[in-house]
Amino acid sequence: MQQQVQHQKTLDAVMERMERLFSAMGATPAAAPASTAEFVTNSLSTRLPEFTYDPDNGCTFDVWYNRYEDMIANDASTLDDAAKARLIVSKLDAATYARFTNHILPKKTVDVSLDETVKTLKDLFGHNTSVFARRYAYLRTQRNDETIRDYTGLVNRRHEMAEFNDVTPEQMKCLVWICGPVNAEDADISARALRKMEDDPQTTLNECRNPTVHGHQTRCQAPRKPAFITTVWYVSQRRPHWAKDCDFANKTCYDCKHVGHKKGYCKNFTKKKKPIEKQKRRSANNVVSVASTTAHVTPVTRIYRQVQINGITVGMRLDTGADITLLSHKDWIAIGRPKLLPPLVSLKSANNKDINVRGHFKCNFNIDGHEGRGNCHVADTTSLLGLDWIAQDEPLFRRLTGGAICNVSAFTLDTLRASLTKQLQKQFATVFAPGLGRCVKSKAHLTLKPDAKPVFRKARPVPYAALPRISQEIDRLVAADVLSPIDHSDWVAPIVVVQKKNGSI
Template identity: 30%
Template sequence: MDAKQLQQVLEAVLKQQAQTTSTANNATLASALSGRITTFNYDPENGSTFESWFKRFGTLINDDGKDLPDASKVRLLVGKLGEEEYAKYSNSVAPDTPDIITFNDTVKNLKLLFADTRSLFVRRFECLKIKQQPNQDIDSLIGQINAACENANMALTKEDLKCLIFIIALRDDAHDIRQKCLQILEDARIKKKSINLKELAEECRAYQLVKESALSLNNPRADTNAIRAKPQHLKDKGGKQNQKFVRHFAKAEPKLTQTSQPRGKPTHACASCGRTDHWRNDCRFKDVTCNKCKKKGHIAKVCRSTYTANSISIVQKPVKSFFTINNQGEWWKVNVNINGSSHRMNVDTGAQATLITTQLWNKLGKPTLFSADIETMNCNGQSFATEGKFDCMVSYNNSTPIELTAYVSQAVKHDLMGIPWIKELEVIPKEIMKPCHLQSISANLPITDKNSLINSLQTNFSDVFGKELGHVKKFKAHLYLKHGATPTFCKARPVPYGALPAVNAELDRLVEIGAIKPINFSHWAAPVLAVKKKNGKTRICIDFSTGLNNALELNRHPLPRPEDIYMALNGAKFFSRLDLRDAYLQMELDEESKKLCAINTHRGLFQCQRLPFGVKSAPSIFQHLIDQLISGISGVFGYLDDIVIASKTSKDHTKTLKLLLKRIQDYGLKLQLEKCDFLQEKLLFLGHVVSPEGIKPDPGRSEAIRNMPAPHDKSTLRSFLGALTYYGRFIKKMREIRSPLDELLKKEIEWKWTETHQKAFERAKEIMLSDLLLTHYDPKLPIIVAADASKDGIGATISHVFPDKTEKVIEHASCTLTAAQRNYSQIEKEALALIFAVQKFHRMLYGRKFTLQTDHKPLV
């Protein structure tokens, strides 16, 4: 070895020693810094954000750790994140990993991810609400104010300050107005626009009027103050006004008295909107069209087409022909419960409607009346007037209350129970009613025979129920490739000999109906596999996960939430379900997309001409089509290839069915008649049975649950818990039931099936096999939200209170406590349960009053 080689060896050794020393020094420095930095736990409610944490420790990392390489600083920073925070961060940067991101980018990402969730104006609002606590000294208060002002960026303009003072000055019960104001200010800040107090007040007034109008239109029966009061233009001057008028959300007409007004101010209510703070010429509603009378110049709230007579409000409806027979002689009387109170009525088997006196109507609290859709006559053929009709909850002999219709008339002297009530309440047993053929009495009312309806639909829409493949006329499906995507070609998979005849037959069928066509060459190709369906037929499934799906941009048209559909079915008594034949295949691909959807089979290449199952964007593309198909048709809901029609009457149902089938015909779609259900009283939809009473799980799953063996490893336990999750909304305190089973799934827990686990398993099966029923959400009924906490989980229930004071559950919810939350005191757990309940049921609670229940007395 010469001198030059020796020199090179020495330099290499020295360099390696320096690197080793540097690495050791870096590790020592990083370890020392880590010991001086506390773990970051995200808690925005208490001001613990990443920005505040980094203000404290960022200087330490940047100054004392300035000699650390960038990767070491990233490891140090990420290593100080709590478990939940690290999981959330790593998910947010996926598919990248935290270690390949630079330190500066890591800090930037963490500041965005773990920022203060409150808007700037909410922080300012809370800053101005600071008050000295009983045991707080001056220095502590000043420190709190400095920190809050810094966090709220309190460099306020004069108008900003006035807006905040306005929000603080709002009454305590004006929560929604306050929330709307904060939203307006935050939106303006994001758009970098200035807003003054006058503009904010205008926005609030507009919001107020819109909400009042919406309440008036959407919930007329709940608006009892507006019903009992005469319209303002019919009141006597100086008459008493409703003393319960609320300034922000008035339920009665605005108060008008002959008090003196300042010069130049209006002396009467605006005829366009009912307010008294402007002249009609300046009213923003002077050119709108009324939703009640369809005339221009006013809103529904002040519409004069709704008149009052004897304090009864009538809403006009179409008129049918109807006879009421008033028998003479001895009456048969029964006691019935109407809207929670007992009343005695005369049973009249000759009356086709239930008629009550105005005296009973007054006792019931004068419920809202709608115009009577009948003409009434006595047994002598003489007509008499009715004041209107209303719906009420009625029960007989302690039966479950049901909703029935009663008519009010000043001409009757007795409360008469007619045939509809007699039949529904079973005052006369059904066995006795049947031979009487009482339906002939109601010959003028629409009676729809299911079989004749189906025959009529088949005749009038024969092409809709045809056997051939449908072809959407409106548009073609397009698949979008990601930029730079390269084709993937997969070879054909072998087909089992026993399945060859069925696969060949299915390929021939698809070619015959035009769903696929043979080709000689393609850059793209996906393999296929054969799956046997329940009816014994074979379906060819295309495995696009082999390449095409990864190369496609996802179509993001949203699928409807099943919960929203179930909620919209409230009040319906008749249901139908339409099933589309070979649903996706009815939509043609455009030419560009056809080239992407080639399949490789044992018979060579085929090109898909129609939208195939298995393509990543197919569900969203097809849902977009269904949403367009049913748009504008009331009572129709679509979830992919299942379309549901729900109506309150058979007449409306038939009308909607025909309208929808005409739309389907225009689109070129085809239905599978044997899978359609018409005029059902209950319906299986999206795995649940829907009926007028509510929703419950599919009873078809009972046998599978009953025969389900106990899990023998973590994989089979996960499968069972997945099935149990399906029942989550139906089961109270779900987390308590499954808690022992969840423990077994933890990584650090060794699998050991004990008697405790077997009991939890059997209890869960027993509950799943019980009669589980949830009522429909009804915006007109009062709501109770209850919450409870145990040592391992929290649960919540939202219920309706019906007129007979019974409570029925709308939905249950539960959540397992985290390791940190398990350390909370019991009062903190109970408070957390209340917060969880309100957040979970937010969509049903927002914008309305409700009762919040807790069994933890220290919270009250």
């Protein structure tokens, strides 16, 4: 009996302690707001799927955000806009996140507001084709090898991508008009009309038709090429005929020795070279070209020299393009009409016209105090001091043929290179953005053998001195999202380490 009483007292004491404990637990204050925000963020992060950009299959950010916008707005109502922006950015896959961060540089994700984040993501990861092109593709949808279920899903997806709820009756008429032609000849008509609708969404059916009517009618009314061959290889009569009907198809030509035509109708018939006429007067084996002496040209600065010929001073124009020295008929009379010998050369001007040469004479001359002797030709042109006399005046000839040193001022190459680099980096910021560039226009698919079995190969041994560089290179590839770390895999293949010429891995 005493034991029962003692047991009852112990039980009452335990119950009293439990009541005090429960009272104390009920009086505990609520969790801190930070803990609540963290709980909401973790909950939404678990429920929201990761966004992967795949425009070919309709996986754009518009579709993803419209689907989960209500969840983000209502279930995350206790979060501020910055937390919502961080939540959305955390659901981007690696490729999408890298492209987004490269686009907002030099800003960081924490510096971009919620509205700006959503707008930027919609612009970057929207449809890569216009709405009219998607509507055109929707109306041209055909079933190929898909099952009925897959084909139904394709129609539903293209209908949503085409945004047909916003199409106007006039736009619908234009789309049906564009999709109507099935001939290959009318493909350019549909393409031009589709481009016009993309440029002006309010294009009417008549405006869509007008640019194509003229071109179509012109093509239909253009004169057709005659089906009859007018010029053939085997022409032997005045009338044109088919090659198979030629009477000389097996005849050998005496000119070109080819079979298929008669003499006088081969390719080489019109290409025979005419005999070169013999020149009547060739005292020398050269024809000298002299600058044009026409006075009706734009005035330019000429260089003249005072030359003494047989003691008489004559003003002559210095011409380094003339191989010989020429004297005008007027100056020839002024120096006393020396006896002329037959000309040694034939002269042509710069426009390939012949120059009348009256003859030549030998004489002594003086240029700037330097004596010389040579031939001088008298011609119906101005007096020219040619290279044959200039070469005998060594100081003058050296000044004309010697090199010149010019003072050149220019920017340094390093300054120009740095300026050009900054300009290119600013103009093509996406190309110079940090990280590895990737192609987002197509998607690669791997087809595995159905009966393939996993293969596990151990890592190959590498030199101990190369381990730090290998680890550093692997970390770099992981940071660039080229490699992805995993905990376990049934398929394992060792890497091959190759050292480049510059010492890198």
